[in-house]
Amino acid sequence: MKMATASKSKRTGKSSAPAYVPPKKLPISFTVNGQEVSAEAPAHTTLLYLLRDLGFTEVKNGCEAGDCGACTILLDGLAMNACCALGVQAEGREITTVKGIGTVDNLHPIQQKFIEHGAIQCGFCTPGMIVAAKELLDLTPNPSRHEIKAGIAGNLCRCTGYVKIIDAIEAAAEELSSKKGKRK
Numbered sequence: 001m002k003m004a005t006a007s008k009s010k011r012t013g014k015s016s017a018p019a020y021v022p023p024k025k026l027p028i029s030f031t032v033n034g035q036e037v038s039a040e041a042p043a044h045t046t047l048l049y050l051l052r053d054l055g056f057t058e059v060k061n062g063c064e065a066g067d068c069g070a071c072t073i074l075l076d077g078l079a080m081n082a083c084c085a086l087g088v089q090a091e092g093r094e095i096t097t098v099k100g101i102g103t104v105d106n107l108h109p110i111q112q113k114f115i116e117h118g119a120i121q122c123g124f125c126t127p128g129m130i131v132a133a134k135e136l137l138d139l140t141p142n143p144s145r146h147e148i149k150a151g152i153a154g155n156l157c158r159c160t161g162y163v164k165i166i167d168a169i170e171a172a173a174e175e176l177s178s179k180k181g182k183r184k
């Protein structure tokens with residue numbers, strides 16, 4: 001590995017600042033919403049920065065400390081804070097953002113219910129909140145209100161007071177369950 005070296009100033013004889021050596025970039029390949037992505041990033045780059053630099057700005061940057069849940073994504077189907085992982089940890093994995101859950105023309109029931117229940121105000125928490133709700137309903141299709149609260153406990157909303165969000169997730173669970181029932 002190339003090391004930074006200190007040099008001495010000819011004029012003063014004192015050591016000057018070491019020459020800057022840019023960090024080595026590592027190749028990373030993974031999928032986002034079913035699309036294959038290849039990137040190069042230094043080993044210390046967080047998954048949040050990597051995704052946003054690649055254009056997936058629906059993954060929101062709130063606290064960068066694992067506190068707010070704005071950056072929630074699904075990694076191989078499980079919710080996690082992208083700010084708490086390194087980009088290199090995505091190698092070979094499958095990432096889903098809110099855009100992979102439903103589209104503007106084909107909203108997922110969770111997204112539809114957020115609209116119908118007024119569960120979105122400024123919208124900053126919404127992408128992470130919907131991703132967290134998706135994981136919850138995948139793992140617990142008929143959650144109690146208590147389970148819904150626990151499922152979104154890592155996602156902060158400064159606007160809605162949470163009641164409408166919980167109502168929306170409850171309604172989405174009902175709709176998804178009734179759709180499943182009809183398919184039987």
Ligand code: FES
Pocket residue numbers: 060061062063064065066067068069070071072081082083084
């Ligand atoms: S930005 Fe990741 S938890 Fe807040």
Ligand code: FES
Pocket residue numbers: 119120121122123124125126156157158159160
């Ligand atoms: S709608 Fe504004 S932070 Fe949740």
